[in-house]
Amino acid sequence: MPDPMSAETQLQSAPAAATLAVPAAAEGEHTHALANIWTITKRELTGYFASPVAYVFIVIFLLLSGFFTFNVGRFFLRGEASLASFFLWHPWLYLFLVPAVGMRLWSEERRLGTIELLLTLPVTAWQAIVGKFMASWIFLGLALALTFPLVFTVAYLGDPDMGMIFCGYLGSFLMAGAYLSIGSMTSAMTRNQVVSFIISVVACLVLIMAGWPPITDELTWAPPWLVETVAAFSVMPHFEGFQRGVIDSRDVFYFLAVIVFSLFTTGVILRGHRAG
Amino acid sequence: MIKVSNLVKAFGPKLAVNDVSFTVERGEVLGFLGPNGAGKSTTMRMITGFIPPTAGRVAVGGHDLAEHPIPAKRLLGYLPENAPAYTDMTVHGFLTFVAELRGLRGGARKKAVYRAIEMCFLDAVVHQSVDTLSKGYRHRTCFAQSILHDPPVLILDEPTDGLDPNQKHEVRTLIRRMGQNKVIVFSTHILEEVDAACTRAIIIDRGKIVANGTPQELRQRSELAGAVALRVVGVPSATLTQKLRELPTVKRTLVLSEEPNATQVRVYPPSRLRDGELSASLFELALREHWKLSELKTEEGRLDEVFRSITLPDTTRGAKDDARPHER
Ligand SMILES: Nc1ncnc2c1ncn2[C@@H]1O[C@H](COP(=O)(O)OP(=O)(O)O)[C@@H](O)[C@H]1O
Numbered sequence: 001m002p003d004p005m006s007a008e009t010q011l012q013s014a015p016a017a018a019t020l021a022v023p024a025a026a027e028g029e030h031t032h033a034l035a036n037i038w039t040i041t042k043r044e045l046t047g048y049f050a051s052p053v054a055y056v057f058i059v060i061f062l063l064l065s066g067f068f069t070f071n072v073g074r075f076f077l078r079g080e081a082s083l084a085s086f087f088l089w090h091p092w093l094y095l096f097l098v099p100a101v102g103m104r105l106w107s108e109e110r111r112l113g114t115i116e117l118l119l120t121l122p123v124t125a126w127q128a129i130v131g132k133f134m135a136s137w138i139f140l141g142l143a144l145a146l147t148f149p150l151v152f153t154v155a156y157l158g159d160p161d162m163g164m165i166f167c168g169y170l171g172s173f174l175m176a177g178a179y180l181s182i183g184s185m186t187s188a189m190t191r192n193q194v195v196s197f198i199i200s201v202v203a204c205l206v207l208i209m210a211g212w213p214p215i216t217d218e219l220t221w222a223p224p225w226l227v228e229t230v231a232a233f234s235v236m237p238h239f240e241g242f243q244r245g246v247i248d249s250r251d252v253f254y255f256l257a258v259i260v261f262s263l264f265t266t267g268v269i270l271r272g273h274r275a276g
Numbered sequence: 277m278i279k280v281s282n283l284v285k286a287f288g289p290k291l292a293v294n295d296v297s298f299t300v301e302r303g304e305v306l307g308f309l310g311p312n313g314a315g316k317s318t319t320m321r322m323i324t325g326f327i328p329p330t331a332g333r334v335a336v337g338g339h340d341l342a343e344h345p346i347p348a349k350r351l352l353g354y355l356p357e358n359a360p361a362y363t364d365m366t367v368h369g370f371l372t373f374v375a376e377l378r379g380l381r382g383g384a385r386k387k388a389v390y391r392a393i394e395m396c397f398l399d400a401v402v403h404q405s406v407d408t409l410s411k412g413y414r415h416r417t418c419f420a421q422s423i424l425h426d427p428p429v430l431i432l433d434e435p436t437d438g439l440d441p442n443q444k445h446e447v448r449t450l451i452r453r454m455g456q457n458k459v460i461v462f463s464t465h466i467l468e469e470v471d472a473a474c475t476r477a478i479i480i481d482r483g484k485i486v487a488n489g490t491p492q493e494l495r496q497r498s499e500l501a502g503a504v505a506l507r508v509v510g511v512p513s514a515t516l517t518q519k520l521r522e523l524p525t526v527k528r529t530l531v532l533s534e535e536p537n538a539t540q541v542r543v544y545p546p547s548r549l550r551d552g553e554l555s556a557s558l559f560e561l562a563l564r565e566h567w568k569l570s571e572l573k574t575e576e577g578r579l580d581e582v583f584r585s586i587t588l589p590d591t592t593r594g595a596k597d598d599a600r601p602h603e604r
């Protein structure tokens with residue numbers, strides 16, 4: 001890569017040309033995109049851990065996972081060496097915890113006005129959107145990884161299916177990403193984090209309810225094809241496979257599609273705000 | 277270097293910027309003047325590519341902002357209004373982050389950050405968190421961010437806002453010094469800054485450019501430009517103004533002060549008179565009447581007067597004129 005400093009110097013001494021050569025030629029555009037995303041991700045992650053909120057969040061996450069797994073999920077009474085009772089609660093656990101992480105993504109940028117700095121630097125909006133999203137996803141991944149003592153516990157108590165556990169973690173991580181991307185979208189809508197949080201919880205709740213059997217079973221009045229179509233948009237049927245230890249490419253695709261769609265919409269909303 | 281053509285920005289039915297066109301070349305420091313809400317920030321946000329124009333084009337270094345934003349943004353350094361910065365970072369961390377996004381790596385990045393810290397006098401707060409900084413330091417931190425990559429074009433939105441007089445002076449000096457080999461556009465509503473730092477000024481009012489020229493040229497537009505103030509000892513002001521108004525070179529007189537035995541009067545020439553013609557005729561009159569002339573001074577236009585007269589609605593201007601004391 002050309003040294004940007006020397007390129008700048010050249011540029012200063014060049015006579016006023018019609019079009020100025022720009023440091024960093026187009027050949028490295030892709031590495032640039034990745035470098036920019038990574039720089040933004042790094043900054044966000046450092047930001048998370050610079051405040052006590054991150055540690056408080058992780059502690060709450062671990063406590064709640066433990067509570068749901070052992071008390072509500074009756075881990076010990078099940079008499080099986082699996083993390084089924086752990087993953088079972090994730091859609092609900094995430095319902096409040098993930099929007100709490102996602103709510104600040106863009107509302108904070110808008111409140112501080114730093115969005116004007118970020119988007120006038122030579123980065124594209126999608127690089128910024130992906131960079132910030134990745135940081136929050138990595139953060140949640142970290143919180144999830146810190147539940148590893150559970151894996152040791154079941155391994156100690158019995159002979160669990162490690163493949164199934166891995167699937168559970170993968171599905172849970174993907175689901176967290178889907179919720180987060182929705183949080184990214186709602187945080188772009190407002191500079192008020194509380195409003196962003198509430199909209200995001202409601203949106204995620206809809207995604208859960210649309211395919212949650214206690215709800216869908218009640219919908220006897222609706223034609224089955226309609227119920228099924230709506231349920232296909234829900235996280236529940238797609239997370240279920242992972243819990244059983246099955247990685248279905250359609251489930252993976254579903255979560256990735258939610259992420260891509262929500263991040264794309266984040267971009268549209270941000271552009272709308274800038275256009276006034 | 278910067279070419280703005282027929283720029284329009286509408287917020288709903290309101291035109292914040294209405295058909296603004298200008299160009300700025302290297303070596304120019306352009307002052308962007310206007311009352312609050314004139315559309316200065318909106319124009320700058322369009323130049324830096326933060327908001328898209330409703331109509332019109334902006335090109336920086338030949339790169340159209342709408343078509344090739346990234347190459348254009350590489351040439352720009354931008355200090356947004358209110359100097360935003362990430363409050364959860366240290367000054368050093370923040371500058372390093374921006375330098376990295378500017379494509380600076382390794383030694384070049386370290387050098388750039390160090391240089392910006394030095395130029396903006398941030399040494400004392402390098403490792404302090406941004407949210408604990410005083411307003412002046414936060415402002416300069418954001419300023420430092422804009423010059424990290426030594427950009428050929430600098431856009432500064434109210435760079436001296438919220439600074440104390442010493443800091444204001446430092447920033448103006450910095451602008452003037454950097455302006456020698458850069459293009460600088462900065463907005464302000466402080467008129468001394470135009471004289472202190474600009475090679476050219478644009479006055480914008482309610483979204484439209486109402487004046488565009490060197491500070492000298494703008495001053496010429498002042499009513500005051502070419503007027504002469506004189507102080508005469510021992511003549512009653514009534515006699516004085518009557519005699520003065522008989523001169524063909526005098527259009528209007530204004531008594532500035534009446535002391536017990538001296539009167540200070542300002543005389544305005546009719547539209548455009550040759551330089552010195554008015555004062556010459558005043559000397560002649562004083563000689564003829566044996567007036568004791570203790571002072572005679574040709575006024576330079578005053579920017580604030582130009583500013584006021586062209587950025588106020590006509591009705592207000594009339595009212596203000598009527599309220600002037602001693603107008604004859
Ligand atoms: N995002 C926005 N939405 C609606 N109106 C806006 C927006 N930004 C600026 N305006 C309006 O446009 C006008 C010009 O604003 P601005 O460019 O900030 O003025 P200045 O910087 O000269 O004080 C003001 O009347 C302001 O209220």
Ligand SMILES: [Mg+2]
Nearest residue numbers: 316317318357
């Ligand atoms: Mg402004």
